[in-house]
Amino acid sequence: MYGVRRDGTPSNKIAEYRIIRDDSGNPVSMYEPIVSPERWYQVQKWMRDRHPGGGYWQGEPTGVLSAMKLLYCECGSYMTHGGSGTKKHYRCRRRVVKPGQHMGTVAIGAKGIEEYLARRVLAVIGTAQHDEATVTVLAHASARYAHDQEQQDSSPVRQERDRLLAERANLRHSRQKHHAEKRRAVLKGGFIDAVAQDEWDKTERALRECLKALDARVAELGNNERVELPCSAWLPRDGSDPIGPGSWWDQATRDDKRAFFRLFLDRVEVRKAYRYAGQGVPTASRVSITWAGGVILDALPDTERLHKPA
Template sequence: MAIHAGIYVRQSERRVTGSEASTTTQREECLKDIARWDVPPDHVAVYEDLGMSAFKDAERPAYERLLRDVRAGRINVIVVHYMSRLSRKTAMETIGELRPLLMNRVRIVSVGEHRTFHADDQSALVELLFKLQASHEESQNKSRAIRAAKALEASLGGYTGKAPFGFTLVHEIRRSTDDRPVNVKILTPDTEHEAPIVRRIVDMVEEWITAGDTSGSCWKLARRLEAEGLLTRGKKTAQQHADAPWDAATVRRILIDPRIAGFACESVYGTRRDGTPSRKVAEYRIIRDDSGNPVSAYEPIVSPERWYRVQDWVGDRRSGAGDWQGQPSGILSAMELLYCECGAYMTHGGTGSKKHYRCRRRTAKPDQHLGDVTIGAKGIEAYLADRVLTVVGTSQGDEATKTVLEIASARYAYEQERQESPQVVEERDWLLAERGNLRQARQQRRVEKRHDCALAERMRTLDARIADLRNSEEVELPRSVWLPADGTDPIGPGSWWNQATRDDKRAFFRLFLDRVEVRKAYRWAGQGVPIGSRVCLTWAGGINLDVLP
């Protein structure tokens, strides 16, 4: 029978220097062993998982691909340096994965242990079980030791993770409770390189806020950093990502990190499209004391007041909101408002009468559209304006419509309040951001019951101060400006809509709409298909006014 060998190599963690010596050594040793076989293989394939643990339930793409190739008959001999490279799970878990392969006459060769495991040798299978269980227990003991060491470091004020951008780790000897010396790492601002870059980023954002410049974006910040010759960590250290340029995601992650304001926090990781955990940080949660106040754990790079001020600016430039565009090309562009039925953002394109919004996703999941989804820009913009102005002109509506108008009024009032003096604006921004953090902590039940009363009292104090800062006159929606007095077409010639600037129209939509979803037109080029039949609106507050009560 022809031999088709699959070499599996794995390294648990990527080295800081980018070195892959471990997997390289494994591969070379396996190839040397294969060269000594009496019958050379007809085919040799290498499967490499770099930075993947075989102890945790993390996905190992190369390992899964190897198993698929074995089941398909493309591989009949698995070659590993040691059995621990193949798996560090319990013996029963691993043998459950490998039993169908072994029963299908597949051999497993462990080069370092000089053993071959296959179904015909029962003693070898028993030995395989023992080796797998020993590898699992070794990983368990190592994991316990690491957790204990990290807990001891943390109890002594040490930092146990990788230093975030702006900081460096300084080693310091501290004494444990039993007076033993312990080497801990202290998170300290990197005053020579990274901390000044963080301050420069915050300075640029504050310049835009003070000037009222709404065209600023994280993408523009990245381009400025590149133009000023400021180096990313990868370029500075010339290690794992030596060619990494500045990008919008990196800048945003730096700005939202509470640690640059000195606050202790925990990272919250996102999820992939299939629901599995991602390694990318989605947000940071501030750790709070018994009174609900943020815990100050590090020397700040920027003051908490400055950090809170930029959070609202960052929030207006959410992921996918078109940070790459200095000036949006369409009314609905870069607002995180217009979506395709498949969940992707729709982009603006075309010229003249051919301007349109389009979803360019061609690879869709089951039950999703194939090919492009396109809708005329002029048609959908007019349709949305007409729908919103109809709601604005509603004198007596149902509860859902009243709720939409109330939320829109609150949004409008907040925008008007932001025109106040910089001192008032700065204080209100700080109070609102702090209140938002407290509300989020309570809603997601990240605080103990004994702390909840203190948080509630803190929120009441914030509400009282926010109320003191409000204008004495209640701000109302300017219906008389938006709607024609004579009852004519609200979007026709001479109307407010017809004469409004693009920025005014965008601000108008933000008040009333949270999401606009476009369905594919299944008639040729969408001709003759009413726009209303293709568009689903989610109004302010997540309300759908098209659903009957």
């Protein structure tokens, strides 16, 4: 896929790559694959479960977020669980300080970040109706949940669904990038000429049609024995605190919470508290979340109604 210049004309510079698919939504192959698709995805799963530096992650995690390849420091190092009682925390496990990285260590309270992430996830579940970004997150979470519920080995249907969801996320990012480029062009020049506007409209229509086709195929694949997220079990029915006493979160085991986070989150990054040595610094100001499918949610509508009552 080629990019667009600032004046709106097509560029000969490659901006991104996208899978070419046939009328049925299957990837077009140039030649016979070296390994079967089934084995390919088995290998990818095996690689994801391994430590990026070699060796396996610890088998018995001590914290909800530990040893699951999810929680990272701003320097890129993973964070481990430590402490006891009210002093339990996650700490950066960096071995060597590289240029441009933080000095000292980075730590954050375990209970604070776990509850903050739980509220963010529950807010997405409880408020996502027609927002495109949150719908994408829920689609990926649903696919992961269905995968976890399947008792049989990987099937061609599930593999195709996973590929389609990945392609949908790529298309959504392309659409966001397209809109951002158009905004920059307008801010810089104040207007867009007719030729450039026509190119913008053509690109937008093409992206919209691709998303529509992918959504239709995903829906078709999900018609048979569809497994849905148990959202009603996670959310309170009486409008009470979603992680308060008696809630699903309050009664869930550590393994249940870990499985819950795996459905919705891809990566959580913690920034160093440069003021007050971490005292009184809101958790939200230090935590960045990459959601399932690589989605970044800058803001959540109506999030406050799922926050703990004063």
